[in-house]
Amino acid sequence: MPQFAIIETEDGMTVAAIPPNTSAEAMARQRAAVVIDPGPYPTYEEAYDALLAISEPEDEEE
Numbered sequence: 001m002p003q004f005a006i007i008e009t010e011d012g013m014t015v016a017a018i019p020p021n022t023s024a025e026a027m028a029r030q031r032a033a034v035v036i037d038p039g040p041y042p043t044y045e046e047a048y049d050a051l052l053a054i055s056e057p058e059d060e061e062e
Contacts, residue, residue: 003040004047006054007033013055015047 002017005024013036018027024038036054041047 003042004044005035005039005041006037006047006051007031008036009033013051015041015044015051017044 002019004015005018006013007016007028009031016027018024018040024035028035037050039047
């Protein structure tokens, strides 16, 4: 069963499945990407929630 990590490609951040016995870094190299959060997350939904939390702009106080 795959686990999930957050990576960044030329098109932006995305959730990627990590096959068993493969590291997030190896999987990212295969996709010409950079690991943003290696997780590993057990489900796509958990990884996607983390992706949304990362990509939400922080509220800036003036």
